[in-house]
Amino acid sequence: MVVAKIGYLGPKGTFTKLAVDAAFNGEHKESYATIPECIDAVEQNEIDIAVVPMENAIEGTVQLTVDYLVHQVTLPIMAEIVVPIQQHLLVHPNFKGNLGDITEVHSHSHAIAQCHQYLHQSLPEAKTQYTTSTGKAAEIVSESNEPLAAIGNKLAAEVYGLKLLKENIHDYPNNHTRFIVLCKDETKLSIKHPISGEKTSMLISLPSDQAGALHQVLSAFAWRKMNLSKIESRPMKTGLGNYFFIIDVDQSYDDVLFPGVKGELEALGCNVTIMGTYPVFKLAIS
Secondary structure, three states, X not given: OOOOEEEEEOOOOOHHHHHHHHHOOOOEEEEEOOHHHHXXXXXXXXXXXXXXXXXXXXXXXXXXXXXXXXXXXXXXXXXXXXEEOOOEEEEOOOOXXXXXXXXXXXXXXXXXXXXXXXXXXXXXXXXXXXXOOHHHHHHHHHOOOOOEEEEEOHHHHHHHOOEXXXXXXXXXXXXXXXXXXXXXXXXXXXXXXXXXXXXXXXXXXXXXXXXXXXXXXXXXXXXXXXXXXEEEEXXXXXXXXXXXXXXXXXXXXXXXXXXXXXXXXXXXXXXXXXXXXXXXXXXXXX
């Protein structure tokens, strides 16, 4: 049996690593410093599977992931993993001070934004420093003798030997992140968990200068009673006012409804690309 190689946004201790550990067992797992590096590794056949963050319930879409898949590398989405996110304030084990002694808080921009109110109220004097991941922030704090703190998870605290100074500092309790699984060969993918749903993601660009085009696009789904869980616009990077739309449909691709939608939209002058049709896994992480 060939063991799949799985890449994730690292280093160790990130929420992506938590999602990978919860979804996969026994596979070879390798961390990458950035989302593009992880996606490129699949494209260049260095690894079989990439797991990268796609959307957070509080901060919304991870735009780097979407834009890189649209503009740089085309890989199919094979699965979605949804996990709860709990943010904690982590400090060096030798830290003996109080909250007011912390001079800097390090973490990924999304993690800092998820804890904005806590930082505003409890650490108003501390500077925020953005890192490529929550795991990287924990690594920085572990290697410093300065009164720094990181925002991250319990895995990061365990991996880097940090102390949990304050637990659950995120502003909203129902915080979840969607991670997408990218893979060229579906046979390499094995997630042995109950499937909680099916989803199809579509990339749609509208014809230019056509009034009511977006309304017509949505109507193609509406009269077929196809439920859309998300619709989001992103710039096409070809000039101001030019956008494409990412649409998530809460059902798997079939041979009737989706070809009908695609044909109707193309008749309007739209370009339609299926980014993936895939199972959704909602995992519990302690």
